[in-house]
Amino acid sequence: MDALDPDDPRPPYQQVANNLRAAILTRKFEPGEKLPSGPDLSKRYGVARMTIQQAIRILRDEGLVVSRQGSGVFVRERTERPVGLRPHLERAFEEAHVSVDFAGFSGETLHGAIAEPLDKIRAGRLRPASVSVRLLVPDPDVPWTLPATVNGMEDSPAFRKRAHGIMQRHTEAIVDTVNELGELGLVEDARAEIRSCPTVPLFKLYLINDAEVFFGYYPVQEHTVTLDGSPTAIWDLMGKDTILFHHSADANDDTIASQYVKQSRMWFDSIWNTVSGEMNR
Known part of the structure; x- marks a missing residue:
């Protein structure tokens, strides 16, 4: 499990978003690659499913990931759209x-x-x-x-x-x-x-x-x-x-x-x- 820092004043969903963002930007998750499922991420970080959903929402708003109905969440291809x-x-x-x-x-x-x-x-x-x-x-x-x-x-x-x-x-x-x-x-x-x-x-x-x-x-x-x-x-x-x-x-x-x-x-x-x-x- 990738434990979150208990001394970090930021809420858990922001910590999870930061961790996933870093993994995307350093290409631990390649463009087009599917992220682990919500339950898997929840277990990985030791947080509730709602926390994972909030983190994914942040990454989606930043243009880093895209949700595909029935398929999951994928790292957005770099050329698909600009990011903030x-x-x-x-x-x-x-x-x-x-x-x-x-x-x-x-x-x-x-x-x-x-x-x-x-x-x-x-x-x-x-x-x-x-x-x-x-x-x-x-x-x-x-x-x-x-x-x-x-x-x-x-x-x-x-x-x-x-x-x-x-x-x-x-x-x-x-x-x-x-x-x-x-x-x-x-x-x-x-x-x-x-x-x-x-x-x-x-x-x-x-x-x-x-x-x-x-x-x-x-x-x-x-x-x-x-x-x-x-x-x-x-x-x-x-x-x-x-x-x-x-x-x-x-x-x-x-x-x-x-x-x-x-x-x-x-x-x-x-x-x-x-x-x-x-x-x-």
């Missing part, structure tokens, strides 16, 4: 060493997803030995080709100033929280940094623990904002509800998923170590 960032990020913070690299426009989605695991560290419910966060955003002090005004496709300094404020609000909140965890002694090695690059990304990229990648496109849409007191139509990058596609490395370095993670790391490091620089705060 938040549960994977929260699971990553259960590891001893946590690394999160982000490249994108504002960091708003990451700010929302990372807040809970950082709060859990502050509350003593998670105790990673190290946390490293790197944030790569566009330089607001140089002209942009996008976003641009609808009328004339021109760069807008006023819009860049507005976007800079949004970037600061989300990215600096992440950096300050991570660094504070180190200062308080809650994480032995806590480091977070923001850098800007001279190009505006048309996508968002998250690399988690050098094992998972989430990738999503920024669609260009017309967006009217008030700049210098006047409504202005902007071709904007709208990424808050962008669908993220997930790739998870496995033991075989030659698989597409493993190569995707490896190449994403190479791309991020190449930008971070060459043309990026400290962003004015």
Whole structure:
């Protein structure tokens, strides 16, 4: 039996969900594979059938499993549908060493997803030995080709100033929280940094623990904002509800998923170590 931790403050169904999620992400259960039956899982974890049902519901909502009437519960094929960032990020913070690299426009989605695991560290419910966060955003002090005004496709300094404020609000909140965890002694090695690059990304990229990648496109849409007191139509990058596609490395370095993670790391490091620089705060 895989006994649950009696000192873990999380309810049993969350512990079971976390255990099964880890098994799926590390491919102990392969895509398309059938999970053990409810009674078998109940016996395995020493919990009630209702607890297993609640755990499976969590995994189903995350897009990791699918229930087939009369057949059972199966690990969802990776290409069937995208999955959410938040549960994977929260699971990553259960590891001893946590690394999160982000490249994108504002960091708003990451700010929302990372807040809970950082709060859990502050509350003593998670105790990673190290946390490293790197944030790569566009330089607001140089002209942009996008976003641009609808009328004339021109760069807008006023819009860049507005976007800079949004970037600061989300990215600096992440950096300050991570660094504070180190200062308080809650994480032995806590480091977070923001850098800007001279190009505006048309996508968002998250690399988690050098094992998972989430990738999503920024669609260009017309967006009217008030700049210098006047409504202005902007071709904007709208990424808050962008669908993220997930790739998870496995033991075989030659698989597409493993190569995707490896190449994403190479791309991020190449930008971070060459043309990026400290962003004015």
